[in-house]
Amino acid sequence: xxxxxxxxxxxxxxAPRSGRGATRDQVDRAVRTALLTGRFIPxxxxxxxxxxxxxxxxxxxxxxxxxxxAAENALIVRPNGRxxxxxxxxxxxxxxxxxxxxxxPELAEMALPYLxxxxxxxxxxIDLEIDASIGTGDAEAYMRLNHLFHFRIYSASPxxxxxxxxxxxxxxxxxxxxxxxxRVGTANLIDWHKxxxxxxxxxxxxxxxxxxASDIKEGMGILGRDGLTSE
Amino acid sequence: xxxxxxxxxxxxxxAPRSGRGATRDQVDRAVRTALLTGRFIPxxxxxxxxxxxxxxxxxxxxxxxxxxxAAENALIVRPNGRxxxxxxxxxxxxxxxxxxxxxxPELAEMALPYLxxxxxxxxxxIDLEIDASIGTGDAEAYMRLNHLFHFRIYSASPxxxxxxxxxxxxxxxxxxxxxxxxRVGTANLIDWHKxxxxxxxxxxxxxxxxxxASDIKEGMGILGRDGLTSE
DNA sequence: TTGTGGATTTTGTGATCACAAAATAATCAA
DNA sequence: TTGATTATTTTGTGATCACAAAATCCACAA
Numbered sequence: 187x188x189x190x191x192x193x194x195x196x197x198x199x200x201a202p203r204s205g206r207g208a209t210r211d212q213v214d215r216a217v218r219t220a221l222l223t224g225r226f227i228p229x230x231x232x233x234x235x236x237x238x239x240x241x242x243x244x245x246x247x248x249x250x251x252x253x254x255x256a257a258e259n260a261l262i263v264r265p266n267g268r269x270x271x272x273x274x275x276x277x278x279x280x281x282x283x284x285x286x287x288x289x290x291p292e293l294a295e296m297a298l299p300y301l302x303x304x305x306x307x308x309x310x311x312i313d314l315e316i317d318a319s320i321g322t323g324d325a326e327a328y329m330r331l332n333h334l335f336h337f338r339i340y341s342a343s344p345x346x347x348x349x350x351x352x353x354x355x356x357x358x359x360x361x362x363x364x365x366x367x368x369r370v371g372t373a374n375l376i377d378w379h380k381x382x383x384x385x386x387x388x389x390x391x392x393x394x395x396x397x398x399a400s401d402i403k404e405g406m407g408i409l410g411r412d413g414l415t416s417e
Numbered sequence: 418x419x420x421x422x423x424x425x426x427x428x429x430x431x432a433p434r435s436g437r438g439a440t441r442d443q444v445d446r447a448v449r450t451a452l453l454t455g456r457f458i459p460x461x462x463x464x465x466x467x468x469x470x471x472x473x474x475x476x477x478x479x480x481x482x483x484x485x486x487a488a489e490n491a492l493i494v495r496p497n498g499r500x501x502x503x504x505x506x507x508x509x510x511x512x513x514x515x516x517x518x519x520x521x522p523e524l525a526e527m528a529l530p531y532l533x534x535x536x537x538x539x540x541x542x543i544d545l546e547i548d549a550s551i552g553t554g555d556a557e558a559y560m561r562l563n564h565l566f567h568f569r570i571y572s573a574s575p576x577x578x579x580x581x582x583x584x585x586x587x588x589x590x591x592x593x594x595x596x597x598x599x600r601v602g603t604a605n606l607i608d609w610h611k612x613x614x615x616x617x618x619x620x621x622x623x624x625x626x627x628x629x630a631s632d633i634k635e636g637m638g639i640l641g642r643d644g645l646t647s648e
Numbered sequence: 649t650t651g652t653g654g655a656t657t658t659t660g661t662g663a664t665c666a667c668a669a670a671a672t673a674a675t676c677a678a
Numbered sequence: 679t680t681g682a683t684t685a686t687t688t689t690g691t692g693a694t695c696a697c698a699a700a701a702t703c704c705a706c707a708a
Contacts, residue, residue: 206498206669209692234660244693249660250484257485259581266700267437267660281578288519347512347589350490351582358578437699440662465690475663480690497670498690 210247213237217251221260221271221357222333223326224364231270232261260357274362279406282359286402289352290340291395294382297343298391306386309338313379320375325367328375329360332405335379339386339398359406377401441478444468448482452491452502452588453564454557455595462501463492491588505593510637513590517633520583521571522626525613528574529622537617540569544610551606556598559606560591563636566610570617570629590637608632 217237220226232252238245252269255261262272272278312335319327333356340349378401385393448468451457463483469476483500486492493503503509543566550558564587571580609632616624 206496207494207691233658235658245660246692246694250481250691253481254484254488257488259578263438265437268700269660277575278577281576284523285520285578285582288523289516292515292519344508345512346509347490347516347586351516351585354582355578438661464688466688476690477662477664481661499670500690 209243210250213241213243213247213251214254216241217255218260218357219330221255222360223329224361224367225326226271226361228271228273228361228365231268234269255357258354258357260354271361272358274359279359279362282355283402283406286352286355286406287399289348289355290336290402291398293340293343293345293348293352294394294398295391296345296348297339297341298386298389298394300342300344301339301386303387305338305342306383309335309379309383309386312338313383316377316379320372323372325364325372328367328372329364332377333360336398339382376404378404440474441481444472444474444478444482445485447472448486449491449588450561452486453591454560455592455598456557457502457592459502459504459592459596462499465500486588489585489588491585502592503589505590510590510593513586514633514637517583517586517637518630520579520586521567521633522629524571524574524576524579524583525625525629526622527576527579528570528572529617529620529625531573531575532570532617534618536569536573537614540566540610540614540617543569544614547608547610551603554603556595556603559598559603560595563608564591567629570613607635609635 226232234245234248234252237252238248241248252261256263256269259272261269263269312331316328316331316335319325319331336356337353340352343349378397382394382397382401385391385397457463465476465479465483468483469479472479483492487494487500490503492500494500543562547559547562547566550556550562567587568584571583574580609628613625613628613632616622616628
């Protein structure tokens with residue numbers, strides 16, 4: 187039972203627990219990364235015992251994790267108690283876009299003074315991997331790396347408030363993104379990562395805000411056009 | 418058991434469950450209103466069995482609710498598993514203020530087209546009660562009514578994203594507000610509620626944004642000056 | 649073939665329990 | 679009296695269970 191599979195620190199969650207809530211943390215990490223990389227399909231119901239068995243734990247920690255994620259609006263609890271990945275609607279999508287444009291440029295600007303040349307170098311390496319994942323069409327890797335790129339920036343700031351809010355937004359749109367990538371592929375994805383990296387090197391707040399905002403609009407613009415027509 | 422005390426929509430939670438998660442909803446509502454009216458003291462640990470006994474339920478639904486609220490950053494889970502109301506810091510306070518100023522004016526503007534003259538009338542009545550609670554120095558009533566005033570506005574919009582984010586922010590600063598009111602009283606509180614109500618009557622988006630922003634700055638400005646010096 | 653009704657299984661919920669970690673109380677030595 | 683050390687209690691965690699609601703399956707009739 188005591189699987190010690192510690193991969194990385196979950197963004198919103200707390201520090202790597204010693205041995206207290208180890209099982210719950212394991213489940214939390216597993217479900218969160220599954221959501222962020224799109225391994226959960228919107229509309230698909232998530233059963234308690236099923237997930238528990240997949241992860242080799244009792245239903246108890248799974249219950250708590252699902253409650254947590256429902257509180258973050260990453261999952262919804264239907265009136266009958268069933269938990270499922272929320273489906274995207276046009277209104278929801280527009281509002282997420284609006285919220286991201288409000289929060290993330292601000293978050294990036296807050297992080298800017300804390301970002302060093304070393305961080306810029308690290309971001310460039312991630313961006314190279316992103317280009318590679320686009321080339322091979324590996325949507326899951328692309329999503330993981332894109333999340334990593336953004337939150338490597340945001341989490342440089344000591345933010346306790348805006349950062350969890352942004353993380354909550356990502357959890358909400360990521361499963362839908364994955365669906366769209368599966369449908370239209372990742373080939374024609376364009377991003378503003380190089381501009382963002384340059385702005386960080388130059389410590390240019392306005393340029394960074396603009397790069398992040400453009401990246402958000404660009405990325406979700408593609409999704410918006412092709413993804414929501416069928417719903 | 419079917420207490421219909423709906424002060425506001427619990428952020429993540431759904432409609433009043435029929436009989437499925439009734440106990441959990443009861444606990445959720447109880448803890449949320451306790452936080453919003455400041456009945457929980459920052460820094461004070463919340464014990465699982467204690468809360469369960471107070472509410473006359475088993476520790477089980479309390480566990481899930483505390484996990485939910487921890488996910489919304491309304492409570493924090495210390496590395497030893499203890500749950501407590503977070504303490505306010507200057508940085509935290511400033512960031513909450515920033516986040517509120519980003520989200521709530523936007524939310525108000527989104528709600529504006531849905532707000533009728535009837536709503537404006539209702540808001541005026543609430544504001545009268547607020548003035549009364551200030552007069553009698555009833556801090557708990559003031560907090561409940563102030564929350565009601567703001568979210569009567571915000572929740573008029575069909576927002577699914579920004580509204581829960583705003584609710585999360587309120588859960589985070591409310592306990593701290595209560596502490597300050599207990600120290601400096603509610604006598605010298607000034608708000609922009611009348612300006613907001615007028616802006617709603619006039620359907621003037623810019624004026625409403627400005628009234629909400631001013632109300633936030635004013636209300637938290639008082640807190641900021643007097644409240645955080647001791648920490 | 650297609651509904652339709654009842655039987656069966658699956659599911660979430662709340663409660664209880666055993667256990668280990670942590671916090672608190674009590675004890676004793678200096 | 680004060681400090682550390684041990685004993686006791688409290689606490690969160692994970693597992694299991696009983697139960698009711700819900701979903702699924704299946705037989706049967708039109």
